[in-house]
Amino acid sequence: MSRVWIVPEHNGERLTRPGREALVAGQRLAADLGVKAEVLLLGADVSAVANHLAASADLAGVHTAQHEALAVYTPGAYCDALAPAIEAASPAFVVFAHNYQTVDYFARLAQRLGAGLLPEVTAWEQDGEGFLWSRPILAGKMTSKVRMRGTGTVLLSVQSGAFSGDALAAGSAPVEALALGEVTADREILSIEDAGGNEVDLTKADVIIAVGRGVGGEDKLGPIHELAEVLGADIGASRPVIDSGWLPRDRQIGSSGQTVSPKLYIAVGISGAIQHAVGMKGSSCVVAINKDSGAPIFGMSQYGIVGDLHEVLPALTAAIRESREG
């Protein structure tokens, strides 16, 4: 019988939001296969999370992998703990959240196991030949449908936001401790630090104008500043703007930057890649200005203007001034 394992991210007490999303995706996949999913928790002491899941989630079992070397994440220790367990149980699928930690180690785990690797799944359907998986390509501009060939375990990760963590199937589950072999860290963690430049706090901003690569250069930011001034807005940016040095790093919005939730978010020359989108999802009203009508950002916005930002921005600034005076 097929088995579905889920390796959800947690903070020692509870699953994190991506962890819950992976759990829900894994439960759905298991249901499609006519089985109940199993969870595997890694850490130095995961009893709190394990007990919480055992009392709340519909699962065939919660397996705990506890070891001192798992107190701090390293790919080597995680692979050492997971590889023999997956090998012994040979689940059809192991479901992970597609976050930075997963990507750092799960391909390595697939290589070690000779398992299939299916990153960043957003959805799936079944046809006569089995599962057809959807995943984004070209920074979300297009989607692809893929199939997994051959036999043996497939490690898959689910994209952030593709599944709602609230849709958990409730129930209970037995907890069982896994016997671990040798678990060895393959990097010496020296410290975890702030990436620096935390002077600007965009998390409390009411109105944000976020600039993307489409602005075309540091010297072209004038109209952005003008619009920000009439709106009393803060300026944020997508990553390439920061990487190019057009604005300082503490203005970056997204998975490796700040997570914001303003009333109004005006995305200017931003394509809407997932790593940016996760940082702005909490905005109440999103306006996109982009010359490409097919840019994914329009799918995340309430209002859009398709056009050259260098023409639209001055017009928008003028229109706001006008409406204030009129």
Added chain:
Amino acid sequence: MRVAVCIKQVPDTEARLRVAKDGRWLDEEDLPFIINESDEYALEEGLRIAEASGGEVVVISLGPARVKEALRKGLALGAARAVHLEDEAFSGGDALATGRALAAAVAKEECELVLTGSQSDDVGFGSTGSVLAGFLGWPHAWLVMGVEIEDGTAKVTREMESGKNEISRLPLPAVFEVQAGINHPRYASLKGIMKAKRKPIDTLAPADLGLSPEDVGQAGSRLEIVSVAFPDSGAGAQIIEGEPEQASRELVDKLRQEARVL
């Protein structure tokens, strides 16, 4: 130190993308290709490390004839040599098949350090470098934002979510998957471009790497792309038409009256 840098050519997404007739990938006719963004940063980092240690960079790319252009650019920027994995059998590989082929090429080159980009801007597996490391049995780190080489080890800064960095130490040889923004990539000089014309590009097929055609490309992959498509557009934004002035006025009205955010 000898540093191998793996680079990939990807479609320029600024160009108009069309789906190929068979629906399985993009129509590549007239499609412009560029070096993958994070790979450019990996190359710059490799050049800096090689320069500081009196070593050299070997650029490696797997792909059809067109990727020679990317390799030439690598040579023009300062790489000493280039290796091109070119054979029909290499095409259509997933991260596992491509990582296997690249690992074999790196092993041949006797390098102490391999740098790749963190993620390709086309299929975006984000996994090829760590698979490569697995085949070599070397440690690796993904999303590298800083590398300091100190007697046989590397002190590495890795990006984490929400503005944190992990600082760690790894023994060499190792594989680092470099994140965009780690440095400011240089431009090729005219002298560099001229010099690059005389630098060697080795072309290798699976047999040259001790691999069979079944181990690489689509044949060696578990994942197969069945179709590609544009997502349903239109869903989401209410698009405001018209000249910038008129559209802007209408937008301001809507933001005031419908959305009530102004």
